[in-house]
Amino acid sequence: MAASTALSRNAWVCAVLLLLFLVTSVSALIEGLxxxxxxCYDVLGVSRDAGKGEIGRAYRQLARRFHPDKYQPGVAEESRESAHExxxxxxxxxxxxxxxESxxxxxxxxxxxxxxxxxxxTYYRRRxxxxxxxxxxxxxxxxxxSxxxxxxxxxxxxxxxxxxxxxxxxxIQATELAKQQGLLNRNKEKGKNRRSKEEIREEEEQIIRDIIKNKIDIKGGYQKPNVSDILICKIILFPYHLxxxxxxxxxxxxxxxxxxEEYGEPEKLYLIRRYMKMSQAQFDSLESNQIEEFLHKELWIKDKCEVYREEQEEEMKLKMATDPRWKRYRRWMKTEGPGRLTFADD
Known part of the structure; x- marks a missing residue:
């Protein structure tokens, strides 16, 4: 009983000594921080209540004294290396x-x-x-x-x-439309309003360009840009589209x-595009007769679409096997390849 009491007393003494050691070893100044x-206050020679102006003046005075480019060691002063540190x-x-904040x-x-x-x-997060x-x-x-x-x-x-x-x-088509609309009717101009041939030609070119812009349907990578398609607009409109x-x-x-319910035409076209693994831009660039062919063959049904794709692949393979241009290309890849620089006859 006495032995156990002494053992517990010794354990308490060790715990108290360890706690005192930890408390006395804790320092406010940590190496590496x-x-x-x-x-830092003692290094600059200022108090903790010093303002920005006093800290700045103390730093400039010490910097003029210990800067490596301006330091002049005396008899009892530090060496250049210690001054640099x-x-x-x-x-x-x-x-x-x-x-x-710091x-x-x-x-x-x-x-x-x-x-x-x-x-x-805190120190390393700020640094x-x-x-x-x-x-x-x-x-x-x-x-x-964007x-x-x-x-x-x-x-x-x-x-x-x-x-x-x-x-x-x-x-030619744009010129005909311009003539039908009366935009290219050349009237004789007299007096000060008379223009040169170059000015008339530039005006006609601009008219033809405007008609082509309005009438032509450009799709794919060369289509007319839309502001809603740029990156920043897509990011802003993302919640709405979601x-x-x-x-x-x-x-x-x-x-x-x-x-x-029965599928309507928009739903059928959506299923065809998904089964054909085409993007919306690729599908929009197709000709109208090709889309009508898809609808006529009922390609919104998955099995029929897979059969159609297999037929197209076989047709393409047959065409590549019989087309003379593909034969020349395969022969060129086999004998010479793209790594050789030669002059081709055709």
């Missing part, structure tokens, strides 16, 4: 105290030395955090991408219109799975 085991410590103290964290560390790990987290707001960077990046996207689309559209202006088929998407699928499930 801020100014290390020295106080002193200057780095002074700069660290100034960077810590000149910022209100100074607030440093004063909290001095007043609460027991929160050891919290001080480490490693980006100096610029990430949200601003993302917004500027999205705006830049502007570049819109500009590139307009460039492609203008290139397509310029190319169509050189195609005789479209140019709600429309969910509502559309709920309506589809209710109409065609629960009520067993």
């Amino acid at each position: 801020y100014c290390g085991t020295q106080s 002193k200057f780095l410590l002074i700069a660290t103290a100034y960077e810590t105290l000149k910022d209100e 100074r607030k964290d440093y004063d909290y560390m001095l007043d609460h030395p027991e929160e050891y790990y919290s001080h480490y987290y 490693l955090a980006p100096k610029v707001d990430v949200r601003i960077v993302i917004l500027v990046t999205v705006l830049a991408i 502007l570049f996207q819109y500009y590139s689309w307009w460039s492609s559209y203008r290139e397509a219109i310029s190319y169509l202006m050189t195609v005789p088929k479209y140019r 709600c429309v998407y969910v509502a559309w699928h709920c309506s589809w499930f209710y109409r065609f799975f629960l009520r067993r």
Whole structure:
């Protein structure tokens, strides 16, 4: 009994001594954080109540004295290497105290030395955090991408219109429409209002260009750009499109799975596009007669669509096997290949 009492007494004594050791070993100044085991206030020679102006003056005085480019060692002063280390410590103290948030964290560390790990987290979070707001960077990046996207689309559209202006088929049709509308009727101009041939030709070219813009149906990558298609508009309208998407699928499930309604033409075209694995832009670029063929063959039925796709693949393979151009291409790939630079006769 006495032995157990003595053992418990010794355990309590060890616990108290360990607690006293831990309490006395906790220091407000931590090696590796801020100014290390020295106080940033003592490094600059100011008190904790000092203002920004006093801290700035103390830093400039010490910097003029210990800066590596201006330091002049005396007889009893530090060497150039120790002065350089002193200057780095002074700069660290100034960077810590000149910022209100950083100074607030440093004063909290001095007043609460027991929160050891919290001080480490606060210090490295502030040092490693980006100096610029990430949200601003993302917004500027999205705006830049959107502007570049819109500009590139307009460039492609203008290139397509310029190319169509050189195609005789479209140019003749546009000229005929302009004549029917009375836009190319050349009246004799007299006096001061008389224009040169170059001005008349430029006006006619602009009329033909405008008719081609209004009448031609350009699809795909060269179609006329739409503001709602750029990235920033898609991001802004994403909640709306998400709600429309969910509502559309709920309506589809209710109409065609629960009520067993018959498919209309829009629904049939949607199923055909999905079974053909085509995007909306690819499907819109198809000719009207091809879409009518899809509807005539009832390709909204999955089995018929798969049979049609297999037939198309077999037809393409047969065409590639019998077409002389494909034969020349396969022979060229077998004998020479794309890695060889030669002059071709055709």
